[in-house]
Every structure is written in structure tokens, then in C-alpha cells.
Amino acid sequence: xxxxxxxxxxxxxxxxxxxxxxxxxxxxxxxxxxxxxxxxxxxxxxxxxxxxxxxxxxxxxxxxxxxxxxxxxxxxxxxxxxxxxxxxxxxxxxxxxxxxxxxxxxxxxxxxxxxxxxxxxxxxxxxxxxxxxxxxxxxxxxxxxxxxxxxxxxxxxxxxxxxxxxxxxxxxxxxxxxxxxxxxxxxxxxxxxxxxxxxxxxxxxxxxxxxxxxxxxxxxxxxxxxxxxxxxxxxxxxxxxxxxxxxxxxxxxxxxxxxxxxxxxxxxxxxxxxxxxxxxxxxxxxxxxxxxxxxxxxxxxxxxxxxxxxxxxxxxxxxxxxxxxxxxxxxxxxxxxxxxxxxxxxxxxxxxxxxxxxxxxxxxxxxxxxxxxxxxxxxxxxxxxxxxxxxxxxxxxxxxxxxxxxxxxxxxxxxxxxxxxxxxxxxxxxxxxxxxxxxxxxxxxxxxxxxxxxxxxxxxxxxxxxxxxxxxxxxxxxxxxxxxxxxxxxxxxxxxxxxxxxxxxxxxxxxxxxxxxxxxxxxxxxxxxxxxxxxxxxxxxxxxxxxxxxxxxxxxxxxxxxxxxxxxxxxxxxxxxxxxxxxxxxxxxxxxxxxxxxxxxxxxxx
Numbered sequence: 001x002x003x004x005x006x007x008x009x010x011x012x013x014x015x016x017x018x019x020x021x022x023x024x025x026x027x028x029x030x031x032x033x034x035x036x037x038x039x040x041x042x043x044x045x046x047x048x049x050x051x052x053x054x055x056x057x058x059x060x061x062x063x064x065x066x067x068x069x070x071x072x073x074x075x076x077x078x079x080x081x082x083x084x085x086x087x088x089x090x091x092x093x094x095x096x097x098x099x100x101x102x103x104x105x106x107x108x109x110x111x112x113x114x115x116x117x118x119x120x121x122x123x124x125x126x127x128x129x130x131x132x133x134x135x136x137x138x139x140x141x142x143x144x145x146x147x148x149x150x151x152x153x154x155x156x157x158x159x160x161x162x163x164x165x166x167x168x169x170x171x172x173x174x175x176x177x178x179x180x181x182x183x184x185x186x187x188x189x190x191x192x193x194x195x196x197x198x199x200x201x202x203x204x205x206x207x208x209x210x211x212x213x214x215x216x217x218x219x220x221x222x223x224x225x226x227x228x229x230x231x232x233x234x235x236x237x238x239x240x241x242x243x244x245x246x247x248x249x250x251x252x253x254x255x256x257x258x259x260x261x262x263x264x265x266x267x268x269x270x271x272x273x274x275x276x277x278x279x280x281x282x283x284x285x286x287x288x289x290x291x292x293x294x295x296x297x298x299x300x301x302x303x304x305x306x307x308x309x310x311x312x313x314x315x316x317x318x319x320x321x322x323x324x325x326x327x328x329x330x331x332x333x334x335x336x337x338x339x340x341x342x343x344x345x346x347x348x349x350x351x352x353x354x355x356x357x358x359x360x361x362x363x364x365x366x367x368x369x370x371x372x373x374x375x376x377x378x379x380x381x382x383x384x385x386x387x388x389x390x391x392x393x394x395x396x397x398x399x400x401x402x403x404x405x406x407x408x409x410x411x412x413x414x415x416x417x418x419x420x421x422x423x424x425x426x427x428x429x430x431x432x433x434x435x436x437x438x439x440x441x442x443x444x445x446x447x448x449x450x451x452x453x454x455x456x457x458x459x460x461x462x463x464x465x466x467x468x469x470x471x472x473x474x475x476x477x478x479x480x481x482x483x484x485x486x487x488x489x490x491x492x493x494x495x496x497x498x499x500x501x502x503x504x505x506x507x508x509x510x511x512x513x514x515x516x517x518x519x520x521x522x523x524x525x526x527x528x529x530x531x532x533x534x535x536x537x538x539x540x541x542x543x544x545x546x547x548x549x550x551x552x553x554x555x556x557x558x559x560x561x562x563x564x565x566x567x568x569x570x571x572x573x574x575x576x577x578x579x580x581x582x583x584x585x586x587x588x589x590x591x592x593x594x595x596x597x598x599x600x601x602x603x604x605x606x
Contacts, residue, residue, distance in 0.1 A: 031178070032196060035199070035260065036259075037199050037260065038199065038200050038249065038336070039203070039243060039261070039263045040200075040201070040202045040265065040266055041079060041206070041270055042202070042203060042206065042207040043206055043265070043270055044206055045265070045276050045293055046265075046298055046313060047295035047541075048269065049313060050063045051066040051067075051071070052295070054292075056233060056294075056295075057295075058219075058236070058237040058240065059237070060244075061241070065261065066462060068319075069315055069324055070325060070369075071314070071325070072315075072316075072327045072365075073313055074332065075264055075311065075333070075334045076330060076332040076413060077264065077301050077311070077312045077332075078333065078605065079267055079268075079305055079382045079383075080102050080266075080302060081131070081267060082094070082099050082106035083099050083100075083101070083102075084333050085133065086112075086332045087358075087359075088336050088337065089200075090112050090113070090355075091336070091337035091357035092376065094471055095380070095469070096355075096468045097469070098112075098472075098474065100388055101383075102133070102336065104375070104473065104491055105506075106133060107473075111357065113352050113354040113355075115198070115340075116145070116147045116200075117145075117146035118341055119344075119346065121350045122344075122346050122350050122433075124195070124196050126148045126197070126200075127148060127199050128142045128150040128152065129185045130151075130177075130181050130203055131150050131200045131202040133151060140365075140368055140468050140479070145595070147200075149166070149188070150165070150167065151165070151166050151181055151184040152165045152181075153165070158365060159211040162177045162185075164181075176212075176238070177203075178242045179238075185199060185201060185246060186245065189246075189253050189255070201246065203239050203242070205235045205236060206233075206235050206499055207270075210228060210231035210235055211231055212238045216235065216238045217234035218234075219222070225289075225292075228277055229289045229293075232289070236320055243263075255318055257319050260316070260317070260318045260321075260343060261315070261316070261317040261318070262314070262336065262340075263314065264315070265312040267303075267310065267312070267313075269293055269302060270301065270302055271303065276423070280549045289307055298311065298476075299437055302383075303382045304381055304384055305380065305381045305420075307437075310379055310411075310463055318343070322366055329364075329371055329372045330367035330372070330377065333359075334357065335361070337357065337359060341360045342361035342363050360375075374415040377414070377454055378410070378411070378412050378413050378457065378461070380409065380410045380411075381409035386408050386409025386423040388471065390408075391403045391404050391407050394503050394505070395504040396471070396495055397470075397471035397472075398496070399467060399472075400465035400467075400468050401468060403465065403471070405462075406424065407424075409421065409422055409423055410422065411457070412460060416431055417453065418459055419432060421458070427443045428441045429443040429449065430442065457599055470494060473522075475496070475524060476488060477525045478526045478530070478602075480527055480528050485604075486603065487601055489602075490522060490580070490599065490601075491598075491599060492520065492596075493506065493508060494522070495510055498519065498521075499518065499521075500517045500519060500584070501518060502518055502519070502520055505596065507599035510597050511594050511595070512544075512594055512596075513547050513582070513594065514595065514596070516547060516586045516588055518545070519581055522582075523578065525577050526573045526574065526575050529571070530572070530604060532570060532604055533575060533602070534549055534567075534568040534569075534600055534601070534606060535603070536565065536566040536597050536600045537565050537599050538565075538596045538599075539564065539565065540593045540594060540595045541561060541563055542562060542563045543563070543591055543592045543593040544593060544594060545589065545590055546561075547595065547597070548582070548584065550580065551578065552578055552579055552580075556571050557569035582597055
């Protein structure tokens with residue numbers, strides 16, 4: 001069954017600096033490398049915790065964890081799940097690793113080295129549980145990207161009866177996702193023995209759709225809260241219980257003193273737009289519910305760069321090494337990988353060759369709670385007004401160096417100040433210590449500071465754009481040497497180049513194909529020669545102009561065509577990078593409506 005499923009799918013304390021000395025490079029043979037337990041929740045806003053001040057959030061385990069270790073209340077993540085998770089696993093800004101959103105905009109470049117590959121050479125077991133979209137690459141799963149083993153959730157955001165995927169295959173299961181992946185993780189902890197491990201536990205709570213056992217939702221129902229709120233906060237309690245089970249398993253295995261526990265959420269809560277929630281996830285979110293969740297009264301939500309979208313609590317516990325207390329430094333998600341490498345003392349000689357980190361080790365702030373680092377933290381909005389898709393009518397950006405910066409919503413955090421470049425070129429400046437809700441604009445009162453940060457923000461964008469690693473869509477990768485498969489899917493909205501009147505549709509495909517010259521270009525990277533047939537699926541494929549499929553410039557026979565599907569013949573693909581195009585040929589009549597190709601499926605010919 002393993003080939004039938006596609007796996008789908010971030011007070012005063014003093015720490016003695018000598019306490020971190022015994023790591024993997026220690027000469028003391030009795031000292032074991034520390035385990036790393038990295039826990040991430042999904043779409044959990046800063047106000048969705050008891051320890052951040054929300055009395056409705058039933059999170060006793062995380063509340064306790066916040067008191068047992070370092071608590072960073074000003075941790076900066078990305079504006080959405082894939083940007084945060086890709087930055088976590090690479091130690092690099094998500095824009096530099098090729099991620100500028102989710103879905104078709106969320107594939108990490110293949111030359112990036114991920115977290116498990118830094119720990120494998122030092123004898124670590126490396127495991128992933130739950131969500132895998134922070135470093136996916138077409139046809140590459142967690143094992144190909146460095147993890148020894150995984151137990152992931154396929155089939156979408158299924159909280160109940162999920163498709164559980166492992167290297168052995170996929171299986172539809174009974175039960176709840178959070179509990180099932182926690183069960184699997186506990187088994188790995190029990191089996192680990194004396195071998196150190198890195199565990200990436202990525203729950204899909206409280207991502208929509210909200211659903212949890214009645215035993216978790218009923219306490220909120222009985223208090224008169226809406227059904228959506230009961231399901232949302234019930235699921236958060238369910239996750240909190242599973243985190244408790246994980247921490248208990250670590251303690252029962254005798255590994256608590258030697259395990260670094262890290263927790264944060266990947267981004268802010270789902271936007272306060274009931275129509276969006278209803279249309280895409282079948283459960284409305286009411287404005288009253290939003291106010292209850294946003295207990296800290298932050299501005300913005302998921303995919304935005306107001307703090308409601310990019311601020312998360314960060315918890316770091318290492319008994320006997322990190323003393324409890326609040327840290328005032330402002331770290332970012334890119335810091336996590338450099339930090340765990342430093343704390344575990346993974347020597348550079350054992351690290352794989354990799355591109356430069358954007359993050360820094362947080363050791364200084366772990367050791368000294370008064371430590372602060374006034375460096376630049378740069379983010380751009382990925383939805384709403386000012387996201388990159390606003391830069392071009394086609395919704396694809398072939399060269400970041402040619403993108404219109406004036407249309408972006410970009411922010412730069414430096415110390416206590418946060419600068420906003422808004423679409424159209426206007427500026428905002430906020431003192432985040434005095435004004436965490438970003439209500440009191442200081443740009444006119446502090447013009448020199450505003451101009452300084454405006455220049456820094458633009459310079460950071462120009463630096464990223466100069467490498468042009470962000471926006472070009474990824475090519476389909478057919479790994480038919482190490483991984484057996486009989487079909488592959490090219491997502492048409494991931495075009496590298498458009499000609500004519502074409503547009504990439506985020507929740508769809510490539511739209512246009514109504515006039516001669518309309519064209520979408522792609523690349524396919526083949527590891528070993530193979531012969532495949534092609535089927536294009538979409539909408540209005542009869543009403544639009546005729547569409548040819550070109551392989552290295554040569555047309556493939558059209559066998560049949562109807563409104564939803566075009567069946568093409570077969571073609572042999574040599575090893576290497578092969579240009580592929582969907583094109584309306586010259587000399588044909590224009591169509592009566594735009595066509596939209598959503599996918600092109602390649603099926604292996606026997």
C-alpha cells in the first residue's frame with residue numbers, strides 16, 4: 001500500500017555558562033549527547049495559551065513548561081506554516097530557501113540542508129511526527145530529506161480517522177491524529193536506549209477544521225460558547241494532554257535531565273474572516289470568538305506581518321542547564337537550528353556543507369536574561385494587501401530583482417522598534433515594548449529612526465532579491481532511481497514562465513489558454529530515462545483554444561479532449577532537465593472562455 005498514497009501534506013535568572021559544556025564533543029565518554037524534543041503547534045495564536053493570559057485556554061502542561069524553562073514572549077516566526085517550518089529546519093530566512101507561501105509557493109529548494117542531516121553524522125536517531133510541509137519538495141519525503149523515520153498525517157488536515165504515513169506505506173486509521181502520532185512517538189522514545197535522538201513533533205492543532213472528542217468540547221459547550229470555539233479550544237486542550245504524555249514518557253525513560261524541550265507555534269491564528277473559513281474548512285469563526293482568542297489584543301492574523309501573525313511564545317527547557325525565567329531578547333525561528341547545534345555541541349567537522357545560516361545561537365540569552373541583540377528581523381506579508389502575488393497580474397514572479405518593492409508589505413524588527421513598509425510606500429513605526437498592539441504610529445515623531453529602519457528594510461529585501469532564490473517555481477522531480485512509483489503530478493499553477501494572457505491561480509491551476517500564443521512553461525527533472533503518458537485535468541478545456549503539450553519543444557499526440565480532461569499520448573523522457581510547455585499554437589481560433597489546467601499527470605508506460 002505504500003505507493004498508493006501521496007504524503008501530504010513551526011524574573012531574573014542566571015545560567016552558569018559552564019553548564020552547557022558537556023555535549024557531543026565532550027571528552028567525557030560518560031556524557032551522552034542531549035536529546036532534542038521540538039514541538040510545534042499549528043495556527044495557535046499568541047493569545048491561545050493560559051500562560052500568556054487567556055483564562056479560557058486550558059493548557060496546564062504548557063503553562064507548567066513555561067515556568068520550568070526559559071520563556072521568550074517576543075519570539076518571531078514566519079507569517080504562515082511553511083515559511084516558519086522551512087526556516088526552522090534550515091536556519092535560514094524562508095525567502096532564501098524558496099518559500100513564499102504555502103501550497104504551490106511552499107517547496108524548499110533541493111540544495112538546502114535540513115536539520116536532521118546535521119545530527120545524523122553524530123549518531124542521532126532523527127524522527128518526524130505529524131505535519132510535513134515545512135521542507136517538502138516535489139517527490140521528496142522526510143526520509144529523502146534526512147529523517148531516519150516518520151509517522152505523518154496525510155489526506156489533509158484530518159483530526160479524526162487520519163491517513164497515517166510511514167516509510168512502509170500509508171494506512172487509514174481509527175482514532176485521533178494527535179493521539180496516534182503521540183503513541184508512535186512514545187514508542188520511539190521507549191526503544192531509543194542509549195542512542196540520542198532528535199524528535200520533530202508537529203501537531204496539526206488548532207489548524208482548521210476544528211474537531212475534537214466530545215470530552216474536550218463539552219466543558220466549553222456547557223459554558224455557552226459557540227460550537228466552533230468549543231471545538232477549537234477543546235482541541236487545544238487535547239494537544240496539551242498529548243504534550244503531557246510525551247514529557248511523561250521522556251521522564252519515565254530516565255531521559256528528562258538530558259532532553260532539551262522546545263515549543264512554539266508556527267504562526268498566528270486563522271484570519272477573522274468567516275466567509276473564508278466557511279468556504280475552505282466548513283466551520284465558521286465568529287467575531288466574538290476572535291476576540292476571545294485574541295486575549296492579548298494583537299493586530300493581525302495568520303499570513304500577515306502585524307504581530308498577530310508572526311509573534312509566538314517560545315519555551316526552552318533543559319533541566320539543570322537552563323534555569324527558569326522570562327527572557328527579553330527577541331529571537332527568531334531561524335535561530336533554533338544554530339541554537340540546538342550549539343547546545344548539543346555538534347562540531348563543525350561533523351556538519352554537512354550548507355548555505356550560511358541567517359539565525360544565531362541563542363546561548364547568550366539563555367545564559368543571561370538581560371541579554372538583547374539589536375539585529376534585523378525581516379518579514380513580508382504572504383496574504384492580504386501587500387503580498388507578493390500583488391506584484392504581478394500573473395501571480396508568478398520570474399525574477400525577484402524585477403519585483404516592485406513598493407507594492408509589498410514588509411516589516412523589520414530591530415530591538416524594541418518595528419518598522420512597516422506598507423503597499424504604496426507609506427511607513428509606520430511602533431515601539432513594541434510600549435505598544436504591542438501596534439496602534440500608536442511613531443513615524444512622524446521619530447523621522448530619523450523611521451528612515452534608518454526604512455533603509456535597513458529595503459536593504460534586506462534587495463539582498464534577498466539579488467540571489468533570486470525565492471520566487472521561481474520548482475520543477476517536478478522524478479526520483480525513479482531510489483523511489484519506485486508509477487505516476488507523478490505536475491501542478492500547473494507552478495509555472496516557471498507565462499506567455500500571453502495567463503495567470504497562476506493559488507487554489508487552482510494555470511488559467512488562460514484562450515488565444516494563440518498563450519503558454520505556460522515548466523521543467524521536469526528526470527533521474528533515469530522513462531516513457532510516460534500524460535493527462536491534463538482542469539476546467540473549460542473545450543471552450544478554450546486548443547492546448548498542445550510540448551516536450552522539449554515537440555508536440556505530444558492529443559488522443560481525446562473534453563471539458564475537464566485532455567488525454568495525450570506517450571513520450572520518452574531522457575535523464576536530466578526537460579522543458580515542458582502547455583501552449584495554444586499559432587493559427588488557431590480563439591476560444592470562447594478561459595481554460596484552466598490544474599494538473600498534468602504522468603503515468604509510467606510498461
